[in-house]
Amino acid sequence: MQADLFDQRRLLELQAVDTTLTQLAQRRRKLDADPAYATASQRLRALGDKAANLTGDIADLDRDIDRVEREVDLVKKRAAADRDRMAAGASAKELEGLQSELESLARRQGTLEDDELELMERREALDAELAETRRQLAEAETVLADAEADRGRLLGEIEAETAEATSSREALVINIPDRLVELYERIHAKQPIAAAELVGRRCGSCRIEKSPADMIPIKSAPIDEVLRCEECGCVLIRTELPNTAPRKLASEDELKKYE
Numbered sequence: 606m607q608a609d610l611f612d613q614r615r616l617l618e619l620q621a622v623d624t625t626l627t628q629l630a631q632r633r634r635k636l637d638a639d640p641a642y643a644t645a646s647q648r649l650r651a652l653g654d655k656a657a658n659l660t661g662d663i664a665d666l667d668r669d670i671d672r673v674e675r676e677v678d679l680v681k682k683r684a685a686a687d688r689d690r691m692a693a694g695a696s697a698k699e700l701e702g703l704q705s706e707l708e709s710l711a712r713r714q715g716t717l718e719d720d721e722l723e724l725m726e727r728r729e730a731l732d733a734e735l736a737e738t739r740r741q742l743a744e745a746e747t748v749l750a751d752a753e754a755d756r757g758r759l760l761g762e763i764e765a766e767t768a769e770a771t772s773s774r775e776a777l778v779i780n781i782p783d784r785l786v787e788l789y790e791r792i793h794a795k796q797p798i799a800a801a802e803l804v805g806r807r808c809g810s811c812r813i814e815k816s817p818a819d820m821i822p823i824k825s826a827p828i829d830e831v832l833r834c835e836e837c838g839c840v841l842i843r844t845e846l847p848n849t850a851p852r853k854l855a856s857e858d859e860l861k862k863y864e
């Protein structure tokens with residue numbers, strides 16, 4: 606295939622834009638896979654669940670405390686009634702029975718009050734745990750909001766740069782002959798680098814240095830001949846040659862630069 610060397614060199618600009626687009630796509634994939642956001646929302650969910658469970662446990666404890674307090678009230682009322690009956694005058698037998706019941710009620714009250722104390726201590730511990738969980742929850746909300754903001758900012762940058770590179774690409778493609786673009790696209794579909802500079806004897810894509818023997822056909826090729834790297838298949842662009850008229854053979858001086 607023949608193409609003006611100047612047009613061939615435009616493939617390098619196209620390649621640069623495509624490399625940028627590939628890097629942008631990689632950045633986008635990396636951002637999508639970034640664990641920071643998932644970790645932050647997971648932590649927020651876990652803390653939210655913990656706070657809900659603690660609130661439920663505290664409500665259960667409050668009900669238990671109420672129940673014990675009502676029992677204590679009942680015991681106290683019963684004891685007061687017994688004392689009233691004793692004061693009102695009772696038989697010796699009755700007094701003995703009331704006395705025994707009062708002792709039993711006092712023991713029951715003691716046990717209930719111990720239970721209540723224990724329940725209240727547990728409630729206090731749960732209250733402290735809930736307060737700490739709420740503090741961590743607020744912290745996690747900030748972390749998540751920051752992660753979301755970072756992600757949004759980076760995504761915006763990537764999208765803006767992608768739009769810019771895409772429009773540069775469109776403008777470039779219009780200015781390169783179709784056949785050359787088609788060749789480039791065909792190679793680019795198979796490999797990331799479809800066009801590279803020939804630097805000395807080295808291919809700018811695969812970095813393999815050509816042997817002097819391999820350089821013979823390259824050196825003798827007309828200046829507008831589209832060359833391909835034998836190793837990687839990319840379009841090999843001679844940038845060290847001046848852009849001379851198509852179909853003209855490179856002069857000896859120009860070719861010496863490849864030696």
Ligand SMILES: [Zn+2]
Pocket residue numbers: 808809810811812813834835836837838839
């Ligand atoms: Zn190569």
